[in-house]
Amino acid sequence: MKKIASFQVDHTKFGVGMYISRIDGDIVTYDVRMVRPNGGVYVSNPSLHTIEHLFATFARNSRFGANVIYVGPMGCRTGFYLLTRNLPHEDAITLVKEAYSFIAEFSGEIPGNSAVECGNYLEHDLDSARKDVLPLLEKLENYTPEMLDYAYHMK
Numbered sequence: 515m516k517k518i519a520s521f522q523v524d525h526t527k528f529g530v531g532m533y534i535s536r537i538d539g540d541i542v543t544y545d546v547r548m549v550r551p552n553g554g555v556y557v558s559n560p561s562l563h564t565i566e567h568l569f570a571t572f573a574r575n576s577r578f579g580a581n582v583i584y585v586g587p588m589g590c591r592t593g594f595y596l597l598t599r600n601l602p603h604e605d606a607i608t609l610v611k612e613a614y615s616f617i618a619e620f621s622g623e624i625p626g627n628s629a630v631e632c633g634n635y636l637e638h639d640l641d642s643a644r645k646d647v648l649p650l651l652e653k654l655e656n657y658t659p660e661m662l663d664y665a666y667h668m669k
């Protein structure tokens with residue numbers, strides 16, 4: 515089998531940030547990396563689960579919601595995939611910054627957190643989620659579309 519696009523990127527050469535993983539027609543897959551790949555620190559499952567609920571809910575209810583196709587965690591527990599359609603890169607960066615700011619400040623009931631709505635509703639950690647989004651939020655402070663290219667960070 516051919517290697518998929520995400521396995522063709524050298525994961526030892528980049529860290530926390532947001533990257534374009536692939537473009538398929540009008541669909542862009544963003545790699546929203548919260549921790550350094552293979553860095554020994556990973557997002558815990560309960561935190562990742564909470565971020566998923568909050569990130570997906572925020573993204574789909576934002577002004578960019580009609581352009582959001584998918585928000586989901588990476589199996590390696592280093593971040594998320596964000597798939598958009600017809601959304602300028604600047605807006606994708608803005609969306610992630612706004613979503614992660616929302617998560618960092620969130621208090622209250624986690625959306626979709628019941629046995630009826632979620633397949634593992636007892637495994638959440640809001641306190642960790644609020645902390646775990648901070649490194650990426652800081653990294654995205656002055657992010658530009660040029661910085662979405664993996665090569666930009668490998669110079």
